[in-house]
Amino acid sequence: MRKIASIALLLAMSLSFVACNEKPVKQTEVSPTQKLVDQYAEFELTTDISKLTEKEKQMLPILIEVSEIMEEIFWKDAIGDKTEYLSKLTDPAEIAYSKINYGPWDRLENNEAFLEGFDAKPKGANFYPGDMTQEEFDAIDDEMKTDWYTKIQRDANGDLKVVPYHVAYKEQHEKASALLLKAAELAEDTGLKKYLELRAQALLTDDYLASDMAWMDMQDNTIDFVVGPIETYEDALYGYKASHSAQILVKDKVWSKTLSRFGALLPRLQESLPVPAKYKAEKANANADMNAYDVIYYGGDCNAGSKNIAINLPNDPRVHLAKGSRKLQLKNAMQAKFDKILTPISNLLIDESQRKHVKFDAFFENTMFHEVAHGLGIKYTLADKNLTVRKALKDAYTSIEEGKADILGLYMVTKLAEWGEIKDKDLMDNYVTFMAGIFRSVRFGAASAHGKANMIRFYHFEETGAFTRDEATGTYKVDFEKMKAAMISMGEMLMILQGDANYEGAKKLIAEKGNIREALQADLDRVNNAGIPKDIVYKQGVKVLGL
DSSP states (O other): OHHHHHHHHHHHHHHHHHHHHSOOOOOOOOOHHHHHHTTEEEEEOOOOGGGSOHHHHHHHHHHHHHHHHHHHHHHHHHTSOHHHHHTTOOOHHHHHHHHHHTSSEETTTTTEESSTTOOOOOTTTTTSOTTOOHHHHHHOOOGGGGOTTEEEEEOTTSOEEEEEHHHHTHHHHHHHHHHHHHHHHHOOSHHHHHHHHHHHHHHHHSOOHHHHHHHHHOOSOSEEEEEEEOOOTTOTTTSOOOOEEEEEEEEEHHHHHHHGGGGGGHHHHHHHOSSOGGGGOSOOOOOOOEEEEEEEEEEEGGGSSSOOSEEEEOOOHHHHHHHOOEEEEEHHHHHHHIIIIIHHHHHHHBOGGGGGGOOHHHHHHHHHHHHHHHTSSOSBOSSOTTSBHHHHHGGGHHHHHHHHHHHHHHHHHHHHHHTTSSOSOOHHHHHHHHHHHHHHHHTTOTTSHHHHHHHHHHHHHHHHTSEEEETTTTEEEEOHHHHHHHHHHHHHHHHHHHHTTOHHHHHHHHHHHSSOOHHHHHHHHHHHHTTOOSEEEEEOSHHHHTO
16 A cells, blocks of 8 residues: 555656646737637527428529629629738638638728728729719719719729619629529529529629519528619718628528518507608508528628628518518527627626526517618608608718617517507516617717617617616616607607608708717726627538538
8 A cells, every 4th residue: 555655646747747837828819800800709590400492402502692792792792802912921820710701991980990001981982983982973974873883983094983783783784683583493482583584684684673572472482582783871971882791591480470470560659650741641552571590601791890680671672662671580590690799798797686688589589670771761752752751861861760760679579568559568578678689789880871870879878868877887877758758759750761861961960969978888898807708700501501
């Protein structure tokens, strides 16, 4: 026993000697750019492939290929040549963060450059020449200069010209068009088949109206595909130019059945809006297409920076008046943001007594009715029935419209609960979850329309006493009645700005309340320091889907 003990003692002393003389392991420091990459929580985009037919499974790789083309074009929309830009980078973190942001500007930090050697991001992205002046643009004698589907370029003499997308991106559009026709051959649903064929034609002509109408008519399809030049957020100069984007969706038919009944209530909700009658005189369509989906691929604009979790399209007001719009809830992406971002933020910033009200169902409802609210209110200005609100408010439109949709979405949940259309509803769930959602979305920064909209709403709520902040704990507590009143007053304010085509008023509101002030920034710093992700980055594609 003593011998064994002695051996053990010698062994311990030997190990101790080695440990004492061993050089300390140097901790690898995380680079500043890698810290930026780490702001995004990774999430796999999958769905139950077994519910798809064999032809639908064959269609998905084709749609992914089209999405990759939209990805290629969006790089051109945002900065220029992707290959040329990335070839100059060697740091893996810089490459990764550039791919998230489609260039050297951080979309969650007011589009500030995160790489040395780059100036401020051009407000007009790559839709206009970087040296173009306001006077030059105004002097262009071509009504298509404000069209969604054109670029402004210089000719050989240096003069400005309007170039349609199907000309500027001829090779990419023709390839995508051919692939859409190939996918259409596999489509078993007649509505999807018609849409894909018309969308293929639209890419060759820049006339998307017929395909938008066909997209509205689809009802029974399992696979959906949102593709083409769609949103105008990237054009921060005028808000005119649409960016290329693609999202592949698989319908969740169980959840969709629950949602579909709300569509018939849209006319009644339009009539109930808290605004004078002339601002809600436009008719809302009783569109029953409110469905839930698993999103399985993001490409281009929708994949840049913060990711969308719901869709309200088309954007064409002609379609809204004729058929309304479709509201698509991206359930798996929504659940990822709720679990990885909203819940941790709530545990840090929401009063402990109210955290029980932060629920996924309330988050889902708030997001869903945000999309519904895009289809309500006013689309054409009161003074000029041929002038859309979008064109009248120019670069201020997206922030005002997103703010309107947010606040009216909450208003609509409130009305539906009051009417008994949503049963067993504790509206406090929606109000507290809505408040927590402000902290999530305001982190998108002042460069984002959604970020500006949330800042404006935060300060409106603050001024009206809709919430209180406990200085000791640094947490926020919702006052239900005051938030309800603030919701109504803000909805009215934003819809009147739109109907009156009050561009100056919209710009003033954004300038005064569309920026993060010191006190709010301190709370957001607490969120950032807690390591809570700002957004999601996706693993996606054929292999992830198991095809």
